[in-house]
Amino acid sequence: MNERATSAMLYLDGVHVSFDGFKAINNLSLTIAPGELRAIIGPNGAGKTTMMDIITGKTRPDEGEVYFDGRIDLTRLDETEIAGLGIGRKFQKPTVFESQTVEDNLRLALNLDHRVRKTLFWRETREEHGKIENVLEIIRLGEARNQFAGSLSHGQKQWLEIGMLLAQDPKLLLVDEPVAGMTDVETHQTAELLKEINREKTVVVVEHDMTFVRELGVRVTCLHEGAVLAEGTIDQVSSNERVIEVYLGR
16 A cells, blocks of 8 residues: 555545546545535536545546545555545435334444344444444434434435444545435534534535535535636635636526
8 A cells, every 4th residue: 555645634636537538537636634624516517426436436546646544545445445444425315224213223334343143142332332322412313213214304314324424433524415405404404413523523525505515614615627626715616707607607
């Protein structure tokens, strides 16, 4: 495993990816600091999903550097190895075990030894119980702990899936459009939830809802045609003429 010196939690430099001649990622350079909460915006086809695919090992870049936690070269690892390092990804559509309770969903997500013998004789430890209680409090589903996940609202399912990631104790969370389809109240609660998670975790959020991005109050990166178009506060990015032209003005 190659090592380099960088203080970043996530470091991408000169990254290129092409699919059948189409440049999905075109000289992308991006740095996320440890403990940062960053919002990624941009039009459809800007490269947001491909960027997360590269970080999680689903797509291997044609060229460029991708480093995690200061020194780990992600381009040399597969998806399972990268997940084991502490990178958790939440997709736009929530995928929970609907026939299991909220609490059991979190229990299933814990980093446990899932070999048959260990599973048959597993008993929850005090530490594991404490972790589940902590996650339930963070995702605001303590009162719904015994409900089947299938009975939750769309927003609650999103929170549960975020909780399932937290149960795995990741260093970095990649969250894709968490408030799509949510009510205004749920959207506000999700912003508060992610800010609370950010007290201990590095979080990257891809989102189209600009009201939600503004509520996060964090540094914003706008992608366009596979590269960084603009970066700064929400006011700086939203007043950028090129951002207005290719994204916000549509």
